Amino acid sequence: MSLPPCPQCDSQYVYQDQNQLICPECAYEWDPNQIEEEEAITAKDANGTELNEGDKVTLAKDLKVKGSSMVMKIGTKAVIRRIQDSKDHELDCKVDGVGEMMVTAKFVKKA
Numbered sequence: 861m862s863l864p865p866c867p868q869c870d871s872q873y874v875y876q877d878q879n880q881l882i883c884p885e886c887a888y889e890w891d892p893n894q895i896e897e898e899e900a901i902t903a904k905d906a907n908g909t910e911l912n913e914g915d916k917v918t919l920a921k922d923l924k925v926k927g928s929s930m931v932m933k934i935g936t937k938a939v940i941r942r943i944q945d946s947k948d949h950e951l952d953c954k955v956d957g958v959g960e961m962m963v964t965a966k967f968v969k970k971a
């Protein structure tokens with residue numbers, strides 16, 4: 861039976877102690893049944909609605925594109941490709957007319 865790698869350091873030397881898995885390299889302990897539930901990262905839009913990967917959103921306000929003179933107008937449509945657990949730009953989106961772009965969740969509304 862093969863055990864999954866450590867979620868902290870990706871070590872392959874994980875061993876099992878009763879119902880916990882333990883990594884000898886970083887000393888991280890976890891329950892493999894609970895980690896699957898905790899991995900789902902979500903973000904909330906301007907109205908407080910939860911956003912998930914694959915959702916269609918529209919911009920809630922005009923946004924300047926950093927390092928460019930371009931402005932994305934209010935109402936521009938986008939599709940969420942991935943949600944990241946970061947402080948600023950949580951949403952990796954494909955924005956109509958712009959392409960791939962990182963957007964802050966509080967500046968979009970679920971369509």
